[in-house]
Amino acid sequence: MARRLLLALLPLFLILSESPRPLLRGQGAKPEETLPSDALMPPEELANLLSKSNRPRPTLIFVGFHPLFVGAHIQGAIFAGPDSKPEGIEQLKAVVRNIPRAHPIVVYCGCCPFDHCPNVRPAYRTLKDMGFERVSVLHLPTNLHTDWVEKGYPTTKGAGY
Numbered sequence: 001m002a003r004r005l006l007l008a009l010l011p012l013f014l015i016l017s018e019s020p021r022p023l024l025r026g027q028g029a030k031p032e033e034t035l036p037s038d039a040l041m042p043p044e045e046l047a048n049l050l051s052k053s054n055r056p057r058p059t060l061i062f063v064g065f066h067p068l069f070v071g072a073h074i075q076g077a078i079f080a081g082p083d084s085k086p087e088g089i090e091q092l093k094a095v096v097r098n099i100p101r102a103h104p105i106v107v108y109c110g111c112c113p114f115d116h117c118p119n120v121r122p123a124y125r126t127l128k129d130m131g132f133e134r135v136s137v138l139h140l141p142t143n144l145h146t147d148w149v150e151k152g153y154p155t156t157k158g159a160g161y
Contacts, residue, residue, distance in 0.1 A: 033121040041106060041136040047153040050076075058136070059099060063092060063123040064109035066159075072144065074108065075154040081109070084118035089126050096127065104134040110144025 063081040080092040109119040120137050127135045140147040
């Protein structure tokens, strides 16, 4: 029992020990980095879009911490993060290098409350600076588990990219 609890808490410990300041102080959520309201996509809108097989699917990109991606991510998402770090931004650029600039992209993290997320704003800004025209950010007010997984939306686990 104690071993299971320790294993369950290990990803959280790794995240906090790797980058405590952005997660605890919300340094990624500076007022001057406010996202445009039309860039925010509610979870139910994305879930509805993913459930319709006759509609083109956006490219889903997870821009958070790898242990969280392994624990649970939106089915079909690509790992490219964490984007609060330069190496995460470089990984994001590599992931999107062959995607047409007019193709829809949805980035998300879900590591913590959206207003404090250190990853989504740098990812959004990078994609827009690269000329992507249709970039959305999945608005997860609380976190991925509460706002996506618990609602039964399509989720998978593991490191499959």
